Amino acid sequence: DPKIQNELQRLVDAGTLTQEDFSIITQQPGQKGHIKVEKRVYNRRGWSDSVGEAFNDLGETLSNTGNNIGDTVGAWGNNVGNGAKVAAATVVDAVADVVGKRGYQAVSGPRYSSVSDQEYSDASGPTKKRRLRYWLNSLQK
Incomplete structure (x- = not known):
């Protein structure tokens, strides 16, 4: 077919196809050279496909390994972060507790300078608020 021959010639001119390949490809099927070149091209393609697949498999393995490591x-x-969060919360709670007790002792004034943990926990909201007001008023004098 002249159209195909022109296209093949264009590939030769562009340097994509060698003159040797062009002459063998354009021979009629069944001729010795034609079969030989088909085999050669097939083998070359088969080899490059195998190499390509091997690299593809390697790429996939590396990608999966990377994902697993990630x-x-x-x-x-995440565990370290959560551990740090829990630890920080515990420390904050402990500090708040100590500060709360100190504050309660301070608010209680001289009459209640030694406050037990039990008294601190048992003191009701209004009592704490009344003592806090008393303490704040004493600071303003």
Whole structure:
């Protein structure tokens, strides 16, 4: 077919196809050279496909490994973060408790300078508020 021959010639001119390949491809099927080149091209393609697939598999393995490492590090980071959050909350609670007791002792004034933990926990809201007002008023004098 002249159209195909022109297209093949264009590929030769562009340097994509060698003159040797062009002459063998344009031979009639069944001729010795034609079959030989088909085999050669097929083998070359088969080899490059195998190499391509091997690289593809390697890429996939590396990608999966990377994902697994990422997941593991992420989970570890999350655990560390959560651990730090819990630890921080515990410290804040402990500090708040101590400060609360100190505040209660301060608000209670000289008459209640030694306050037990039980008294601190048992004191009702209004009592605490009344003592806090008393303490704030004493600061303003």
